[in-house]
Amino acid sequence: MIEKIATIEDVAEHAGVSIATVSRALHKPHVVSESTREKVQTAIAATGYTANVMARNLRLNRSGMILLLVPDIGNPFFSEILSGIEQGASKAGYNVLIGDTQNEPEREATYAAYLRSNQADAMILLNGRLPAPLANTPRGIIPPVVIACERIPGCNLPTVIIDNEKAAFSATKHLLDLGHSRIAHIAGPASNILTTDRVAGYRRALAESGIEANPSLIYRGDFSIESGISAARALLKDSKNRPTAFFCSSDGMAIGVIVAAKELGLRVPHDVSVVGFDDIHLAANYDPPLTTVRQPRRRLGEQAISLLLARLDKTGAIPGPAENPVIVPTELIIRQSTGPCPA
Amino acid sequence: MIEKIATIEDVAEHAGVSIATVSRALHKPHVVSESTREKVQTAIAATGYTANVMARNLRLNRSGMILLLVPDIGNPFFSEILSGIEQGASKAGYNVLIGDTQNEPEREATYAAYLRSNQADAMILLNGRLPAPLANTPRGIIPPVVIACERIPGCNLPTVIIDNEKAAFSATKHLLDLGHSRIAHIAGPASNILTTDRVAGYRRALAESGIEANPSLIYRGDFSIESGISAARALLKDSKNRPTAFFCSSDGMAIGVIVAAKELGLRVPHDVSVVGFDDIHLAANYDPPLTTVRQPRRRLGEQAISLLLARLDKTGAIPGPAENPVIVPTELIIRQSTGPCPA
DNA sequence: ATAATTAATGAAAACGTTTACACAAGAGGC
DNA sequence: GCCTCTTGTGTAAACGTTTTCATTAATTAT
Structure with missing residues (x-):
């Protein structure tokens, strides 16, 4: 008994409609009649259909992936930033792919290439360095990249940092x-x-x-x-x-x-x-x-992802860095490791 | 000036060959003559071609993604396991997509669905629970899943744990x-x-x-x-x-x-x-x-990924859980928080 | 009644690859 | 000189979607 995963074609056949209709029933329900919508629904249930996201993404020319470059995922400092990013991303239908660069420029370059090869739609940098492939982007083209945590001098990409x-x-x-x-x-x-x-x-x-x-x-x-x-x-x-x-x-x-x-x-x-x-x-x-x-780590992550999502929305528009960089406030927490100077 | 990313077709045209030859030059160099190989190489350099990984993966019916389900990425305990996994995975050409489930069965189910929708080729579970969609896998079909950290009773998927x-x-x-x-x-x-x-x-x-x-x-x-x-x-x-x-x-x-x-x-x-x-x-x-x-966290991760890669290699073969579960040894580290019982 | 609009659907192209198959040309054996 | 192998290449089909365009049927306006 061979495992055969159902495709949209199987659903179409089972429902007695064309694949186009199945696709529309899923993504533009208002444009398809109620009766066929139901037929499609039961066909989906019957076949156990799950859309092949890869095929979908190829057609739509997107990956649904946001690449996050961190110098060291083992550092607990980054994990809460990550958490803020992840939450905003998944709400917008994106997955977050973490690239642990271990501070090696080579790995940074490898990951940055994901943008070109369509493995990622956008990138957030926590590593404080512009990966090589990004550095020589042609003038006038603004890559979908946001910088967080560390500003990069001479780089006017959207940035969110603390002072x-x-x-x-x-x-x-x-x-x-x-x-x-x-x-x-x-x-x-x-x-x-x-x-x-x-x-x-x-x-x-x-x-x-x-x-x-x-x-x-x-x-x-x-x-x-x-x-x-x-x-x-x-x-x-x-x-x-x-x-x-x-x-x-x-x-x-x-x-x-x-x-x-x-x-x-x-x-x-x-x-x-x-x-x-x-x-x-x-x-x-x-x-x-x-x-x-x-450091308001979660806020930092949230701001970064929201900047990035804004950038991704405006298809061609200039992502005006109205106030660049965005600065999130820090707070001095006084506990018990500090006291008056001994005589 | 519109940004147009070069496709394999552009390369083919530039080199004066067919797209099939370009593809072969890249993946089966021995089968194409030296002279055309060179032409292709210069064409690639000239056009700045980078293969569209999504298209490639669709054709090959794989995603190159390994999904890692963790209950809480913020917990430093997991980050070193992750690091071990990441290293093995990237050596084998896989990326690791981290699914932070926050211990919510819903999120686990969402992520587990990635296997069906071709967003991931395999999965490693650190969360100690079988996601719902996996629980009712038809008998006889072994999903490409490895369990680490916590054994799941009554589940005979490959497992790596401590005693x-x-x-x-x-x-x-x-x-x-x-x-x-x-x-x-x-x-x-x-x-x-x-x-x-x-x-x-x-x-x-x-x-x-x-x-x-x-x-x-x-x-x-x-x-x-x-x-x-x-x-x-x-x-x-x-x-x-x-x-x-x-x-x-x-x-x-x-x-x-x-x-x-x-x-x-x-x-x-x-x-x-x-x-x-x-x-x-x-x-x-x-x-x-x-x-x-x-806990030898890195070892744990390494073992998990190597089990998984072995499973992915044998296309149809039974992934014999010869010694299941794999047990990695722990060690009691005696420092200074323990001493003799006070009188 | 007829023309014009709307609503619902299907056929087919496209996304960018890989690869099965066919084919041509040259090399070698008789 | 003919058959067979090998080597290199091109054509076209496939992977599973979404979407443009055309088509039909049903509705509304004249």
């Missing part, structure tokens, strides 16, 4: 207000625009308090717990003029700093204050609960 | 060996087979030590930190005969227990020992570092 400079400023300001002056900054990777923006905010806050930024207090990590640990170990070694506070560019690195501080017998926040970035779920339940900059 | 009973046994045994006898168990949701298996392992360990399991020491959570907190609050309230140790069915709940214990001024492990499950990345860096059962 990293401002967020870093307020985090640093919080530490200054607590009386700290030796404030270290554990930054992200150098290649990252995030890093530049946050360092700038950190610097501005110090400057406004009349403090000259000390380059030896800026350390470069990679957002991971481990990089936070090693940064803190290095910075806290010299017990004489060690920093009394850390502003970290991710919650992971902040946790790393706390781990290292405890290792050295330092209490947080009594001896050392620590501010993170992102407000991952665990931040509230770490010991001590983390003071951090909350 | 939950045994893992729970060894975790509980570890606590017994430390002298604990009032050992609480924070279990997972009742609907979950995991829960049953782990409770059984917990019970067996107690029984082997001649301890009768006390039903009031078994609490039901949902794997979240929050549920761990409320379970521990309830169990630790009665300071008289409170448990001295907790075996938790997830690291999240274990962290919750620790949060609650600290809240009450109890020290871990001095006053209370805690064992988790999963060994998520943070477990090693929590305070204290968590004793936990390590």
Whole structure:
């Protein structure tokens, strides 16, 4: 007994109509008479017909797929953004295909080619870099791409981000207000625009308090717990003029700093204050609960998908980037990892 | 200037050959003469041709898509499994489409329908439940589906899991060996087979030590930190005969227990020992570092995809579940959240 | 009554591929 | 010189849809 999947032709035959009528009964019911509509319905039930989406998409010249490029799907930071995107996409009848690029330009290029090969209708970039095939798009043609999380300088595609400079400023300001002056900054990777923006905010806050930024207090990590640990170990070694506070560019690195501080017998926040970035779920339940900059991750995803859907709707119209980039607000969440500067 | 994407026909014309030859030059190079192969190559370069994957897939009657059903993509537990799957899949030329079911049977059914509608060639289930459309597959027809993480009783599809009973046994045994006898168990949701298996392992360990399991020491959570907190609050309230140790069915709940214990001024492990499950990345860096059962998540994913690929290869052959289920070994990682029972 | 409109349907083209089949030309064996 | 093989290529059918266009029947307007 061979499994034969029913096609539209089987349905047509069973209902005694043409395949065109079956198709219309499904997609433009108002244009087909009630009696035949019923016949088609029973035929569909009888044959167990399910439309072949691939054939449909080929005809319609769309894939129904939105490609999402993320640097690392394992990072919980991205999963909530993803969730916001997924929800908006599926409401609009799209599926979200996740491309885990692992920060490799090669993989980015491979995925970006999906746009050309009709495997995806549009793309959202969370990776902060324009894939090669996209970079040399002919002038005047705007690809269906939205950038989220990290702005890409010199690229005027629709973008939704947070104000990293401002967020870093307020985090640093919080530490200054607590009386700290030796404030270290554990930054992200150098290649990252995030890093530049946050360092700038950190610097501005110090400057406004009349403090000259000390380059030896800026350390470069990679957002991971481990990089936070090693940064803190290095910075806290010299017990004489060690920093009394850390502003970290991710919650992971902040946790790393706390781990290292405890290792050295330092209490947080009594001896050392620590501010993170992102407000991952665990931040509230770490010991001590983390003071951090909350990124509205779900909102970020929602905004990104809605920008993209708008772009896909206007078939030929200029997708006016009226206010580009879209900026979603952050919030400094003060918990118990920060306290007054020790005497 | 209208953007016109080159088709195989454009290439054929440009090279002065038929479209059949172009197709062959691409997929069966040995069968076409060297000179035309070169002509085709230059034509491709000149036109900027990229094959339309959708058309190709329609013709070949495949989608190149593997559907992965997960209950919650936001859970970091799944992301490493995903990573293992993704790697194997992309090596075999497949893409992985993630279906976040949010534990809703409706969404599971919607996604499972992708198999019928040719949007996916195969499916991997991490959600521990057979989607409705799959449940009534005609006898004798084995759908291209692999189950991972949670076995589904009465379902003999290829499965790859850990031995939950045994893992729970060894975790509980570890606590017994430390002298604990009032050992609480924070279990997972009742609907979950995991829960049953782990409770059984917990019970067996107690029984082997001649301890009768006390039903009031078994609490039901949902794997979240929050549920761990409320379970521990309830169990630790009665300071008289409170448990001295907790075996938790997830690291999240274990962290919750620790949060609650600290809240009450109890020290871990001095006053209370805690064992988790999963060994998520943070477990090693929590305070204290968590004793936990390590699940080889990447291996789990790799095994699942390799089972699936094997199934997809043998076109009609019986995918002999020679050893079904495949069991990947777990490991008890002893860190500092467990210690001897207080006097 | 007849012309003009509307409503419902079917035939066939199209989407961009892959591949079964047919065919032509050249190579080799007798 | 003829038959057979091999090699390379083209023609056309198929994959399962949607949609344009034409056709018929039924309704309305004149």
